[in-house]
Amino acid sequence: MLPDTVIDNRYKIIKSLGGGGMANVYLAHDEFLDRDVTFKMMRLDMKNDADLAKRFQREAVSATELVHDNIVQVYDTGEYEGSQYLVMEYVAGDDLKSYIAQHFPIPYQQVVDIMIQILSAVQAAHDAGIIHRDLKPQNILINEQAQVKITDFGIAIAKSVQDMTQTNTVIGSVHYLSPEQTRGGMASAKSDIYALGVMLYEMLTKQVPYEGDTPVAVAMKHATADMPSVRDFDPRIPQALENVILKSTAKRPQDRYLGAAAMSEDLQTALSPRRSDETRFAPMSETTDETRIIPMAQIQDQLKTGVSSDKIFPDEVPEEPSVQETIITYGKKGYAIKDIARKVDRTPNFVRNVLQENGIKFRKSPKWPWAILGMLILIAATLIFLNYQSNKVTVPDVTNLTQDQATTRIKKAGLTVGTISSTTSKRVAKGKVVRSTQSSGSEAKKGDAINLIISSGRAKVRFGDYVGSDYTMAAAQLRAQGYSVNRKDSASDNVAEGKIMLQSIDANDKVDPISTTVDFTVSTGAVKITVPDFTSKGTQEQVQNWASQNDIVVNFNTQYDGNTKKDHVISQSIRGGSSITKDMVLLVTISQGPQQSSSDSSDDEDTSSDSDSSSSKNNSSSNSSSSKNSSSTDSSSSSSDKE
Known part of the structure; x- marks a missing residue:
């Protein structure tokens, strides 16, 4: 999309941020809430792929269920010109892959701090029953404040629906793929732990542990090769820190950490001096006679690029007979060309040419049955086309109509209403149609069922506990999500200035951020x-x-x-x-009043001669009086002598 394109009268495209296998990503501005957002839209060449559409929807559902400081928040979903889109929190910064390239070598403590943030987010996802399945540095964002954010839950899947996933399909990046996934096993929380261990290895060495000429070769190394030692790369790396990698990337899932929280707990003390003499981690011995299964999709990709079979399967027995040899064998046995073509999955012309080139006689089928069949097919196609044209109708637009109104309009068009489902929506009022399974203006056959998706209102999320948090940071975060935030000041001898003492919404309440106002009582410090x-x-x-x-x-x-x-x-x-x-x-x-005179002092001494304390209190006055009395005595003596 071009810059300045406005989506749904709200999201203005600023620039492209890149793209992936199924979507293009843009920096956009939310004109309604006046904030920058990440706008992710499904690629135009994939918008009609139903499986990808479901995957795209699953990303929205998975991410909206997760509210965590280290997970990119999904704000909105929708559809534009037939393509679905997501609106997400914009993180200004780099992904972890770029960060490693720009800042390597990264101090060990900083590596630990980054990993602890990632582990906290992964544990939150696992607690919610969600497995990421594609953890890699490219999906880890680091903002300008060094805060980590995990993104791209596009192939995350709830544990409750894992049994619906085909086990012969590997989803994820081969350099971070767990051994059980390379064998065709299901992704699990332990698979995410394995990917985290590989990422920790990469942060310490700037390289992935396994490289190969093909993805299949890399996958085989994950399944069979020992994890290279990071201490061989840098002997200064503490053994305790390497042990975190070795335990999280153990070949058998049962030898890995029980969860992300356990890995985080171990990682927090990995740089402690008390663990300086720790021995190298060694998992329980593994069985080596297990069959290695590489996903068929990857093998086919390698065959298309011309990789020889001995590179894909190094221990494979000699290859089976070629297609040409098989055709010759069937030809010698007297099979008809069409039968041979079906068995070897080739065209009859290809089979005929092979047989002719090798001087093998073959049976020719009479041509008239094919002529009759061709005419019948042509007649049938003509009848089908004419019938289709006569039964063709245009799907009406039912967006923003009530269910009854949409049903009436669909029936008038000669169609029927199929299933009714619901979804949350920030733009469509509760009880009205968000969209139909067939877009308006498209063609349908009379009597076709049109499924409706009805708005259940805005999505509600758990509010959370902010008591004790810094008000400025909490308010900024909540306003970015659409909340209205009010502040009430109150003095407190026990709560530090600027910290939240009370909130008007219970932490466990489910609320709609856009329509919710929260009042925070904030400490102004001790009473003045x-x-x-x-x-x-x-x-x-x-x-x-x-x-x-x-x-x-x-x-x-x-x-x-x-x-x-x-x-x-x-x-x-x-x-x-x-x-x-x-x-x-x-x-x-x-x-105490004015200092007392000497005469007052003498009177005091006469009346209080037995009081030591009075004498002590008037010590300075007595000294002064003594000085004055001495002068008076001298004067009297002088007078007496004269007489």
């Missing part, structure tokens, strides 16, 4: 208390009462001050009008 100005006017009792009411700790000290009344505040450590929290201490200096 304004300190009054106690200086000069306030008393110690007033300060103490205020502190008790507000649960504030106050330390008092005293000093003489002739300018401040006794028991009144001289100064305070925190200026009046400032705000404090309950974990802070206020220091207040209280006046």
Whole structure:
């Protein structure tokens, strides 16, 4: 599609991001929600392939069932000009394959961090009963914040429907294919674990463990060859880290980790010094007499490219007789040309030429039966065509009609209504037709059944628990999904500033993001208390009462001050009008009044001669008085001498 193309009056194409085996991928802008999205549309040359359409739909269903920070979120699905599309979260960054190429060598701790994020997402998918089946670096995205996102659940399949998959069809990338899949076995959670081990190997070495001239050769190595040692590539890699690879890529599924969570738990301590003396992992011995089965589709692909059979099956017995030899054998036995052609799957002309070139006589069939048969076929074809033309009708457009309205319109066109199924839709109201199995304007035969797909409303997802999360990050994530988010501030002595304390929607509630508003109560930090100005006017009792009411700790000290009344505040450590929290201490200096004079001190000594504490308190006054009395005595003595 060209840039600036607008899909369904909502998604504006910006540029192409590439393409895969079944779809083209674009960067688009959601005009309704004002955000960039990834727009994935089925290729035009494959839109009529029913199996691919089901696979494409399965990707949407699989991904919408998964809500996880490390899984690309699917926002919307639809159909445009006969091709189905997906609208997904846009991840600005590179895939893991490019990331490895650009940043290699990657520090071991960073490798572990990336893998732990991937394992967390895979475990979430497995818990939901979904196996990815195509885990590879190209399907792992890393955004600008180093957050990992798994994408492309196009060949993921629910465990409950695995028995519907043909076991002779291998789906996935051969370099990450588990041994059991190369033998024609079913994909399982253990198959995903194997692919994760290969990816860990690639992050540490920048290469895949097995290479070969053909995909079949690579598949055979997965089934039979020992896993190469990453320590041979880089001896500095800890043995414990290599053991994670060896255990996850064991040939037998039962020797691998029980699940992604177990692999993650082992990986988290792989760089720990306490595991520095760990021995090399060795799985239980495997049987080697098991029949190796390579998928027929891959063998046929190799034959088409001219690969000799000894490269596909190195241990194969000598090849069977050629087609020409078989034709000659049948010819010598007197078989008719048409019978030989049917047995060797060749045209009669081909068989005739082989026999003639080798001088073998063959029976000729009389020509008149073929002439009669040809005429009969021509007559039948003419009658069928005329009957078809007379019974041909155009499928009406029933989109956005109610079921009753759609039924009436279909019957008027000479057609019948077949099965009724439902699907979620963000654009079509509940109870109305999303689409029919045959697109409007196409031709159908009178009486054909048209199946209807009715909207069950918007898809609902589990809201989730955001209590304790950072509000800014949570709000941004939810708004990107279409939620409306409101904030209510509240002080808290126990919850850090900016963290969510309460949410208005229960974590387990199923909601429609587009029509849902959530209220978050967010902590503004500890309670702030304004300190009054106690200086000069306030008393110690007033300060103490205020502190008790507000649960504030106050330390008092005293000093003489002739300018401040006794028991009144001289100064305070925190200026009046400032705000404090309950974990802070206020220091207040209280006046003892003016310093006492010497005569007052003498009177005090006469009246309180037995009180040591009074003498101590007036020590400075006594010292001053003593100094003054000494001067007076000297003066009296002088006068006495004169007399």
